[in-house]
Amino acid sequence: xxxxxxxxDPANPTKAPGRSRGDKRRGVRSPYPSWFYIPxxxxxxxxxxxxxxxxxYFALTRWTLFSQQxxxxxxxxxxxxxxxxxxxxxxxxxxxxxxxxxxVVLGLALALLLTSPIFGRGYLRAVVFxxxxxSTVGVGLTFKSxxxxxxxxxxxxxxxxxxxxPGWYTDPHLALLTVAGVDIWKGVGIATLIxxxxxxxxxSEYFEAARVDGAGSWNVFRNVTLPLVRPAMATVIILSLIGxxxxxxxxxxxxxxxxxxSSDVIASVxxxxxxxxxxGLSTAGNVILFIVVTAIMVPVQWLLNRRxxxx
Amino acid sequence: xxxxPLRRALVGTASVAAVALALTxxxxxxxxGSNTGSKVTITFLTQNDAADTAQAKALITxxxxxxxxxxxKLNTQPAGTQGDNLMKTKLSTKTxxxxxxxxxxxxFQALNPKTTMTDLSDQSWVNDLDKNFKEVVxxxxxxxxxxxxxxxxxxxxxxxxxxxQLGLSVPTTxxxxxxxxxxxxxxxxxxTPVLQSFGDxxxxxxxxxxxxxxxxxxxxxxxxxxxxxxxxxxxxxxPAFEGFQHTSEIVADGLVNKDYASMTNxxxxxxxxxxxxxxxPMLTSSMATVQQNEPNDMNDVGVFAIPSPDAKYTSLTLWExxxxxxxxxxxxxxxxxxxxxxxFANSSDGCTIQNQTGAAAGPYATSVxxxxxxxxxxxxxxxxxxxxxxxxxxxxFKSPIKGPNLETILxxxxxxxxxxxxxxxxxxxxxxxQAQQLGIKGW
Numbered sequence: 001x002x003x004x005x006x007x008x009d010p011a012n013p014t015k016a017p018g019r020s021r022g023d024k025r026r027g028v029r030s031p032y033p034s035w036f037y038i039p040x041x042x043x044x045x046x047x048x049x050x051x052x053x054x055x056x057y058f059a060l061t062r063w064t065l066f067s068q069q070x071x072x073x074x075x076x077x078x079x080x081x082x083x084x085x086x087x088x089x090x091x092x093x094x095x096x097x098x099x100x101x102x103x104v105v106l107g108l109a110l111a112l113l114l115t116s117p118i119f120g121r122g123y124l125r126a127v128v129f130x131x132x133x134x135s136t137v138g139v140g141l142t143f144k145s146x147x148x149x150x151x152x153x154x155x156x157x158x159x160x161x162x163x164x165x166p167g168w169y170t171d172p173h174l175a176l177l178t179v180a181g182v183d184i185w186k187g188v189g190i191a192t193l194i195x196x197x198x199x200x201x202x203x204s205e206y207f208e209a210a211r212v213d214g215a216g217s218w219n220v221f222r223n224v225t226l227p228l229v230r231p232a233m234a235t236v237i238i239l240s241l242i243g244x245x246x247x248x249x250x251x252x253x254x255x256x257x258x259x260x261x262s263s264d265v266i267a268s269v270x271x272x273x274x275x276x277x278x279x280g281l282s283t284a285g286n287v288i289l290f291i292v293v294t295a296i297m298v299p300v301q302w303l304l305n306r307r308x309x310x311x
Numbered sequence: 312x313x314x315x316p317l318r319r320a321l322v323g324t325a326s327v328a329a330v331a332l333a334l335t336x337x338x339x340x341x342x343x344g345s346n347t348g349s350k351v352t353i354t355f356l357t358q359n360d361a362a363d364t365a366q367a368k369a370l371i372t373x374x375x376x377x378x379x380x381x382x383x384k385l386n387t388q389p390a391g392t393q394g395d396n397l398m399k400t401k402l403s404t405k406t407x408x409x410x411x412x413x414x415x416x417x418x419f420q421a422l423n424p425k426t427t428m429t430d431l432s433d434q435s436w437v438n439d440l441d442k443n444f445k446e447v448v449x450x451x452x453x454x455x456x457x458x459x460x461x462x463x464x465x466x467x468x469x470x471x472x473x474x475x476q477l478g479l480s481v482p483t484t485x486x487x488x489x490x491x492x493x494x495x496x497x498x499x500x501x502x503t504p505v506l507q508s509f510g511d512x513x514x515x516x517x518x519x520x521x522x523x524x525x526x527x528x529x530x531x532x533x534x535x536x537x538x539x540x541x542x543x544x545x546x547x548x549x550p551a552f553e554g555f556q557h558t559s560e561i562v563a564d565g566l567v568n569k570d571y572a573s574m575t576n577x578x579x580x581x582x583x584x585x586x587x588x589x590x591x592p593m594l595t596s597s598m599a600t601v602q603q604n605e606p607n608d609m610n611d612v613g614v615f616a617i618p619s620p621d622a623k624y625t626s627l628t629l630w631e632x633x634x635x636x637x638x639x640x641x642x643x644x645x646x647x648x649x650x651x652x653x654x655f656a657n658s659s660d661g662c663t664i665q666n667q668t669g670a671a672a673g674p675y676a677t678s679v680x681x682x683x684x685x686x687x688x689x690x691x692x693x694x695x696x697x698x699x700x701x702x703x704x705x706x707x708f709k710s711p712i713k714g715p716n717l718e719t720i721l722x723x724x725x726x727x728x729x730x731x732x733x734x735x736x737x738x739x740x741x742x743x744x745q746a747q748q749l750g751i752k753g754w
Contacts (some may be wrong), residue, residue, distance in 0.1 A: 062750060065403045066423045069750065080745055083737040084716070150570045170509075172573030172728050258512060259572060260723030275392035276715030277399065277421065278748045 005190050060288045063280040072225025075284035084261040084269050092265040092292075094253075095180055096244030102184045103240045107191025110281050112221070114192065115199045116193060125196075132189040143182045144169065172262035179254050179263055183247065191236045198232025199225060234304035241300065266292065351648045352382040353641075356408035358394065359387035362599055363412070366460070366668040373664050374655045381648045383410075392547075393714075402427040407638035408675070409649045412459055415447040415634045416708040421749075424450040428631045429637040431455055432652065443677035447708045448632045456634030457653045459683075462664065463596040463631040463672035464693045465521035465628045466614045467706065468580075468737035473589045474503060474613075481615045483622040485557065489718035492566040503568040505561045507725055510575035515721040518561075518617060519546075519554030523706045524548045524626040525619035534709035540753040541748065546735040553620065555731040558724045569635060572726065575601070584608040591735065592617065594630065595689060599670035602687075610688045627696035628705050632676050711749055714741030 059075055061068040079085060114125050129141065146153050147168035155165040168178045202225065210220045248267035251257065257264035257272070264272075266289050273282035330420045338480070355369040364387055386408055388397050395418060402408040402422055413419065431437065432454045437445070440458070447476050448456030467488070474480075477498050480732035482488040492504035508514045526533050529550045536544035537551075546552060559698070561567055568574060568588065580600040582588040585608060601609055616627040635656055639650045662680035671686055673693045682690060696702040708711055719736045746754040 062748060064421075064423075065399045066427070068497055074747075078747060081740065083740055084719070149573055167572055172723075172726070220695065256512065257511065258719060258722055260719060260728055262728070272715065272719075274396070277392075277395060277747075278715075278744075281744075281748060311702070 010306060020309040055283050058280055059284040061280045063283070064277065065279060068280070071280070075281045076288070077290060078281060079273075079284050082269060082273075084257070084264045084272075085266075087261045088257075088264040088266050088269045089292075091176055091263060092245055092267075094175060095183075095247060095265055096241055098177075098180050098294075099183045099187065099247075100237060100240040100246040102180075103188050103191040104236055105248050106184065106188050107236055108233070110188065110192040111195030111199055112225070115196050128192050129189040131186045134186070136186065136249040137253045139182065139186050140250045144254050147178065169263075170259055172259050174268045175255050175259060175263040180249050182254065183244070183250050186250070187240060187243065190200070191240060194232050194236050194239075195229060234301075237304060238297065238301055242293060242297060245296065246289060320406060334481055335528045336407045343569065349380055350382060351380060351644045352384060353409035353645050353648045353652065354384045354386055355652065356386045356388060356411040358390040360390065362668075362670065363387075363390075366665065367412070369668045370652075370656055370661065373660055374652055377655065377660065378648070378651055381651070383652060388451075394446075398422060398724055401702050402638060407640060409637065409641045409645050410652050411636055411638070412633055413636060414630050415456060415458075416705075417711045417713060418707070419456065420450060420711050422670045424455045425453075426637055426638075427642065428455045428466075429639050429646065429649075430431060431637065431650070431653065433576070434654060436654055436679065439657070439678045441676045441678070443629075443708075444631050447704070448634050448636075449663065456636050456736045457657050458632045458676040459630045459635050459656055461593050461628045461671045461673050461675050464614060464696070464702070465517055465594045465630060465734065466592070466616045467590050467618075468583055468595070468597070468612055468614050468674060468689070469590045470583055470586055470588070470611055471613045472586055472611050474645055481613075482618045483625050485553075485618045485620045488618045489560070489564060489566070492561070492564070492590070496566060502586070503582065504590060506564040506579045506583060506588045506591040507561075507567050507571040507669075508574040508576050508579040508580070508591075509571055509722050509725065510573045510717045513743070514576050514579070514593065515558070515718050515725050518557045519619045519717065520705055521556070521592060521594075521628045522551075522554040522619075524616065524701075524703045525553070525596070525624045526627040527703045527709075528619070528624040528626050534706060537706075537742075538710040538712055538746075538751065542749075545739050546742070547732070547739055550619075550624075552731070552735055555721075555735045557617075558721055559571070559731040559734070560723060562727045567725075577604075581605065584612055586611070592680075594672070595693060596670075597670040597687060598687065602670045612689055614692045616701065623691075626701040626703060627693065629673065629693075629702050630705050631708055712742055712746050712751065714738055716741045716743050 008065055058068070060070060062071050062074070063069075110128055114121060114128065118124070147155070149155055149165065149167040149170050152168075154168070158165050165289060169175045206224050206228070207220060210224050213222065246267055247265060248271065251263055251265060251268055252271065255263045258270040266285065270282045270289065271287035273285055326705050354373065355367060357363045361433065364385070365379075367385055371385060374383060388394055397726045398407075398411070398413060399422065413422070418730070421515075434454075434457070436457060436713070437454050440454075440648075444458055444462075448454055448458075469481075473495065477494060479491050479494065482491055490676060495502055495504040530536075530544075536542045545550070546555065555636060568582075574582075575661035576593075576597055577600050579591055579593070580597050580602055583591045584601045594613055598609070598612065601612060614627075616625050619625045635653045637646065637653065641649050657677055657679055658664075662675070662677075664678060665675075666683045671682055671690060673690060674682065674697065693702075715740055718730070720734050720741065724731055743754060747749045
């Protein structure tokens with residue numbers, strides 16, 4: 001329902017403006033009849049609005065599924081005392097920003113390659129996109145076996161060349177980075193796809209004009225492609241950052257947050273609370289995650305959109 | 312912006328529809344099985360691992376032969392914390408199967424048995440129960456569960472052949488244990504003195520959980536004080552600190568296998584049984600792996616209690632068997648059939664089936680069931696500790712509190728990335744969180 005529609009009123013072009021109030025209202029109508037909204041409205045209420053608001057309530061209770069008791073902000077206090085949380089918090093930020101940055105850089109590079117007239121382009125595009133289609137848990141388990149420090153293929157190959165064989169996901173200093181690496185491998189296809197769409201959408205006149213002006217490849221990239229692909233970049237950054245901050249499945253499949261707490265992120269800490277049967281506490285964790293993601297994403301989105309507007 | 316009357320009516324209808332949808336979403340699961348004539352169908356829920364499923368199938372076959380009017384349908388679900396949550400969900404939404412197989416002790420208490428389960432105190436098999444077991448399926452003076460399977464012990468599983476070859480004797484103090492480890496290491500560097508298997512994180516807890524009998528021997532009130540947050544019954548303090556100290560000590564001394572970070576429980580059991588390793592802090596229930604993979608090596612493995620620093624406290628920690636329960640939602644013919652099923656499992660016929668299908672890991676908890684004469688040797692080791700009164704139940708059968716992060720914390724301690732001191736502090740914090748969530752007074 002927008003008020004701007006009053007002036008245009010495409011639904012009733014024959015009706016003269018300035019009639020009775022009721023008629024004006026009718027003019028505000030969207031192109032669909034009201035009953036059209038019921039199915040979506042019901043779905044929205046039951047599956048989105050209701051759980052969201054009830055989770056804000058349950059975050060304030062001690063909830064065992066059999067009974068619940070209102071305990072105010074006790075869960076939040078307790079959540080911040082969880083030994084893994086500080087570590088999980090830092091890990092979430094490292095993981096989110098690292099995977100997002102890598103996807104932007106690699107995605108753009110791959111998109112440049114795959115939009116150029118190279119041999120086997122269609123095949124290569126499919127190969128880059130393939131990991132996106134595979135189940136995350138499947139990817140996690142596959143890499144877990146490939147990277148097994150003693151029996152995995154990767155370390156066997158490294159050992160053959162007498163290179164050091166790191167404990168990819170069993171060394172507390174490496175575990176998070178290893179998972180982030182797999183996440184990048186799996187997610188870069190989507191980033192590439194979005195960048196490719198952005199690059200293809202740039203009118204070829206710009207490139208021709210730049211060439212005529214004598215710009216080299218680097219200058220074309222720097223002054224034509226990069227600025228014009230910015231909307232795509234904003235999309236990639238926002239999607240991958242949100243994905244990274246709330247990432248869970250891959251981490252869980254590969255390390256369960258371990259060894260120790262070294263690859264725990266907020267989402268896995270929350271899941272562990274669910275596992276322990278602390279339903280109120282983990283709901284509080286979800287509310288915290290919601291706030292953290294919002295607190296990071298709102299300014300980021302604002303910044304990216306503002307830049308876009310300045311172009 | 313105002314709503315027109317039509318809109319308002321629509322929003323109202325939508326809300327009503329939403330509530331209706333939510334309500335219908337929650338019902339409709341209740342009726343599993345059906346009564347056709349005199350034939351009764353009940354459902355039995357057990358864990359989805361091979362051993363439990365095989366045992367359940369054999370029990371059902373035996374039961375249906377004896378009670379041809381009853382059909383039992385088998386349902387399975389995962390064990391572990393995932394299973395715990397499923398149990399709670401099914402019980403609280405009144406959709407639980409007619410008979411279900413689940414842990415005894417603190418996990419049983421967490422299911423709120425007084426309101427969710429059927430009182431079985433008046434059943435005839437109750438009189439045959441071992442008193443320790445009876446305690447761990449009792450709430451408010453009423454018995455709710457019947458044992459299925461044997462008890463097990465947590466201690467050090469060891470390869471008897473290696474001990475014989477090197478002329479070692481079973482250690483009764485922790486120092487002797489470390490000395491044995493060093494002897495094994497110097498005699499044959501290819502043999503791992505002590506196995507750890509953090510590929511399955513739960514296995515990291517044995518040196519702490521299996522040490523409880525020693526703590527209990529030194530201070531019989533420890534479990535009560537721990538539950539009620541009294542005195543210095545904390546893991547940072549002696550004697551409970553021992554377990555954390557031991558976990559870090561074996562790594563610092565270089566006695567642990569190199570691939571401890573990724574080795575799984577099954578791999579470790581294979582290494583132990585085939586003589587690639589000498590000792591493994593583990594539950595005797597893991598011997599089922601050996602029985603399956605290396606049945607000929609079964610009697611090469613023995614078990615001894617985790618040694619206390621002082622020999623006079625060294626005793627073996629026991630885990631009671633899981634139990635069969637009937638939810639309070641099972642009524643009428645089905646209730647009678649369910650009670651018959653539970654009684655069958657604890658009859659001599661049921662015992663025969665348990666002996667045939669389940670890998671025994673210790674003594675039974677009911678006097679009706681006797682271990683077969685060809686029971687593996689390690690059970691004799693367990694029985695000796697029980698006969699000598701050198702055994703007591705694990706902490707989870709004496710206190711409802713067990714911090715959920717113990718295994719994760721101990722992986723840190725057992726990898727040398729966290730000190731024993733810090734690990735114990737973290738666990739005390741974890742215990743506090745659990746106690747507060749359980750709403751236990753004094754926290």
